[in-house]
Amino acid sequence: MKGSRFLPVAIILSVLLALSAGLGAAQGPAPQGQVSPQAMVGSIFTYQGQLMKDGNPINATCAMTFTLYDDLAAGNLVGSPLNATVDVSGGLFTQALDFGSSIFTGDARWLEIAVLCPGDASPNTLAPRQTLTAAPYALSLQPGATISGTVSGNTLAVINSVPDFPAVGMYGESRSNFYGYGVYGYTPANNGWAVGVAGETDSPNGAGVVGWGLNEGVYGLAQASSGVTYGVYGHAESTAGRAIYGYASATSGATYGVFAEVDSTGGRGVWGHATATTGTTIGVWGWSDSLIGTGVNGRANASTGINRGVFGLSYSTQGSGVVGVGGAESGTNYGVYGSTASPNGYGVYYVGGLGGTGLKTSIVETPGYGWRHLYSMESPDVLFEDVGTAQLVNGAAVVPIEPIFAQTVNLEQPYQVFLTPQGSYCALYVAEKTPTSFTVRAQEGASCDIAFDYRIVAKRLGYEDVRLAPAADPTLIDQAMQDAVTP
DSSP: TTTOOOOOOOOSSSSSEEOOOOOEEOOOOTTTOOOOOOOESSSOOEEEEEETTTTEEEEEEEEEEEEESSSSSSSSHHHHEEEEEEEEEEEEEEEOOOOTTTTTTTSEEEEEEEOOOOOOOEEEEEEEEEEEETTTTEEOOOOOOOEEETTTTEEEESSSSSSBBEEEOOEEEEOOOSSSSEEEOOOOSSSSSSOOOOOOOOOEEEESOEEEESSHHHHHOOOOOOSOOOSSSOOSSSSTOOOOOOOOOSSSSSOOOOOOOOOOOOOSSSSSOOOSSSSSSOSSSOOOOOOOOOOOOOOOOOSSSSSSOOOOOOOOOTSSSOOOOOOSSSSOOSSOOOOSSSSSOOOSSOSOOOOOOOEEEEEEEEETTEEEEOOOOOOOOOOEEEEEEOOEEEEEEEEEHHHHTTTBBTTSOOOOEEEOOOOOSSSSEEEESSSEEEEEEGGGGGOOEEEEEEEEEEEEETTOBSSSSOOOEEEEEEEHHHTTTTO
């Protein structure tokens, strides 16, 4: 940005120390559209880290003592130790430290940390000490350092990271309560391979870029109105890596691990593409541990048009557009749940066949017996049926077949008619069947004038030759579906 002064700021692996001692006023670059305020830099700096025990993040309030020395191993105490009670959540903690402006005179300093968490018999001094070196407008720890210690066979480690990313190529934090950025990158080039912020790590557990902010930890904006642009682009080549990892640690509120929004008429809020042609791959994977949570939530807000809350598509000869599995072995759970508020809508709508090994039921409320299941009848043929009532006059009746029903079945093939007379003194029979009607007469030429009920059953049009068709082994299908939803 023309006219801006960029002051060097040390970005480090293990700890970001935000301010240095006694360096006077500082002014740094601000994102476009914002003014960089001038402020006096004090002697306070921020230590941010992750506390783990036996590989598991700690959730507790721990007592910590921070001490400065003038040597890595022995040396002399510099200044007074700082004691703090620190809340550790998901292993993450932040602590402001102030050893005073006279401590940092340009000579090297080493930071030692002792930790006492609930259940510990005594404080655990973590080793090695961390090297502090002066840098313009910042204090920095030696890149690549990790603090660790062993107590009774249990290893503790303090590292500056978020879960699953113990090594960090770039770390950013914003404490603005209005409009802040953990990391902000901007490139004015409007063509070519231009990168606002690039991060790279060779660590098997590392992250190229990690942002941690009260507003945006990492903010990506692609303003080009054409072309294939990326607000945030993530790439992972590890067989167990994450191209983009989102983590919202708040235990309440409407938080988002990853939130995506698009204004394009042909855009995608979230697009997942697994390009591997073998193996159990997943384009988008959602997981929730909450008692009322949702693994993947899709919502289409438009009140018109053909939109979809969740859309699944598979071209595999044995694939599934959408797979739903209710994994609990008890209770009333749902593999797939569909609901509609429209009186003309469908909770579940299908094109093609509907198959399964379970029952096909309707759940009906009764005034005296509560909700009950009613079950569908099954047939080896694909049949449709219609029912009605007709009247004999002088012992005969020609019953027309309802025209709409006639267009759903094949009445050129044999069909069945079942009769029930509404009286005991007249026996009936079907004298003739045609594609448009059937004739009913009283036996022995009796002149009966009674009503009768009828039921007509015929084969569905287009499915006349389908009968007891072979089916795939449902146990193999079920296993394949279970495999598909296993991470």
